[in-house]
Amino acid sequence: MLFAYMFVDVMSPLQSLIETQRGWSPESFGYYAGAEYIFNVLGFLILAGIILDKMGVRFTGTLSASLMVGGALIKLYAVSNMFEGTGLESWLDSWWTSMPGSAKLAAFGFMIFGCGCEMAGITVSKAIAKWFNGKEMALAMGLEMAIARIGVFAIFSISPRLADWMGTPTVVIPIAFCSALLCIGLLCFIAFSFMDRAYDAETGTSKNSGAETAEEEFKVSDVAKIFSSQLFWIVALLCVLYYSAIFPFQRYAANMLQCNLDLDATQAADIFRWFPIGAAILTPFLGYFLDRKGKGATMLIFGAVLMIVCHLTFALVLPSVPSTAIAFSAIVVLGISFSLVPAALWPSVPKIMEARYLGSAYSLIFWVQNVGLCLFPILIGQVLQASNPGITDPLKYNYTVPMLVFASLGVLALGFGIWLKILDARNHYGLELPNINPTKEEGIMTSEGMTME
Numbered sequence: 169m170l171f172a173y174m175f176v177d178v179m180s181p182l183q184s185l186i187e188t189q190r191g192w193s194p195e196s197f198g199y200y201a202g203a204e205y206i207f208n209v210l211g212f213l214i215l216a217g218i219i220l221d222k223m224g225v226r227f228t229g230t231l232s233a234s235l236m237v238g239g240a241l242i243k244l245y246a247v248s249n250m251f252e253g254t255g256l257e258s259w260l261d262s263w264w265t266s267m268p269g270s271a272k273l274a275a276f277g278f279m280i281f282g283c284g285c286e287m288a289g290i291t292v293s294k295a296i297a298k299w300f301n302g303k304e305m306a307l308a309m310g311l312e313m314a315i316a317r318i319g320v321f322a323i324f325s326i327s328p329r330l331a332d333w334m335g336t337p338t339v340v341i342p343i344a345f346c347s348a349l350l351c352i353g354l355l356c357f358i359a360f361s362f363m364d365r366a367y368d369a370e371t372g373t374s375k376n377s378g379a380e381t382a383e384e385e386f387k388v389s390d391v392a393k394i395f396s397s398q399l400f401w402i403v404a405l406l407c408v409l410y411y412s413a414i415f416p417f418q419r420y421a422a423n424m425l426q427c428n429l430d431l432d433a434t435q436a437a438d439i440f441r442w443f444p445i446g447a448a449i450l451t452p453f454l455g456y457f458l459d460r461k462g463k464g465a466t467m468l469i470f471g472a473v474l475m476i477v478c479h480l481t482f483a484l485v486l487p488s489v490p491s492t493a494i495a496f497s498a499i500v501v502l503g504i505s506f507s508l509v510p511a512a513l514w515p516s517v518p519k520i521m522e523a524r525y526l527g528s529a530y531s532l533i534f535w536v537q538n539v540g541l542c543l544f545p546i547l548i549g550q551v552l553q554a555s556n557p558g559i560t561d562p563l564k565y566n567y568t569v570p571m572l573v574f575a576s577l578g579v580l581a582l583g584f585g586i587w588l589k590i591l592d593a594r595n596h597y598g599l600e601l602p603n604i605n606p607t608k609e610e611g612i613m614t615s616e617g618m619t620m621e
């Protein structure tokens with residue numbers, strides 16, 4: 169997941185470079201950024217859940233890592249000089265002419281990569297659930313997310329420097345570097361598969377059972393049950409609204425800082441990289457806190473409030489007071505928000521969804537989330553273009569309107585967080601309770617106070 173998250177954001181600090189070098193407009197960049205989720209939204213993620221439940225962690229993990237490598241190589245080819253002047257480029261340039269051929273092919277590669285990345289996300293969650301069942305599962309999930317965030321921090325630090333490495337700036341080197349890391353990631357997963365096989369032999373579990381019992385396997389009829397649950401929709405909408413103001417923002421953040429503070433790509437990325445690192449440091453501690461003290465619903469609300477404050481600062485304060493200190497403070501506070509919400513959200517799902525279809529519930533929440541992650545970068549690209557008529561210099565955009573859109577998403581997410589807390593107080597789902605049952609230290613609380621072990 170470390171290398172996957174690095175690849176996801178390898179282009180984020182290089183938006184202005186790809187616009188200048190390959191003629192991508194902000195709108196093209198938005199389409200490219202949203203492409204990661206298109207196949208998932210079209211149903212691949214639901215299929216991925218079925219494959220995971222039917223074929224098990226080892227097969228699905230290897231498949232997902234291979235998809236990531238394949239998608240990365242396509243994207244590398246699309247931005248490389250080898251692609252320039254080819255028949256494929258002429259053909260791709262000949263239709264939907266506002267989107268350059270290189271952007272179309274890069275977006276296609278990113279679609280394939282995105283299938284692998286989200287499939288890996290649910291596979292890793294299932295693998296953690298299997299290996300840490302009855303132990304510190306929220307802490308383990310927090311650590312896994314922290315490692316992924318470190319990847320984002322690392323790539324925001326490395327990417328602009330790698331781009332400048334050869335003297336003439338190019339996006340090819342950072343993408344080639346991350347593609348090589350993904351190959352190493354594939355090898356790591358194959359190594360993990362051997363360990364997992366040995367673990368199964370030791371514990372006597374079958375290839376796809378993991379932490380689940382047979383009754384937890386994906387059933388098509390469960391989809392209707394999940395979709396008809398009010399709680400599912402509250403959590404899924406909170407998730408899609410919150411994450412749509414985080415990951416799509418991440419794509420534009422470096423350029424937003426460049427435009428407001430008159431910085432080069434490296435300086436902007438050096439400020440932004442503290443967002444994921446703040447989240448990486450805090451998320452495991454919050455997972456540990458949640459395991460022992462609870463307060464999950466309150467953490468969700470608090471995280472949404474912090475996000476609104478930060479996005480409003482970027483929208484309204486930074487353009488009139490272009491201060492690096494203000495930008496840096498807002499970035500750090502956003503990192504705190506990005507620790508609170510993921511640390512509370514994912515371990516809350518078992519409390520409100522029956523353990524029987526928990527895996528499907530996760531995959532469907534990811535699916536709803538992916539709709540937002542797919543559409544919002546595109547929408548923000550269009551809003552950025554529309555709110556900056558006639559601006560051709562990618563360092564002169566005004567980001568007020570796109571940032572207000574992100575802040576509005578935070579307001580809606582806050583509304584769903586409050587609704588969830590009210591329902592929890594009324595119906596006692598246990599969202600404010602610790603995950604570890606104090607009367608049975610090794611047990612993990614699930615819905616209606618049952619323990620999984």
Ligand SMILES: NCCCC[C@H](N)C(=O)NCC(=O)O
Pocket residue numbers: 176285286289313316411415510534537
């Ligand atoms: N491709 C980067 C987005 C990952 C989205 C993923 N579905 C997710 O929500 N992961 C959990 C997290 O907090 O990163």
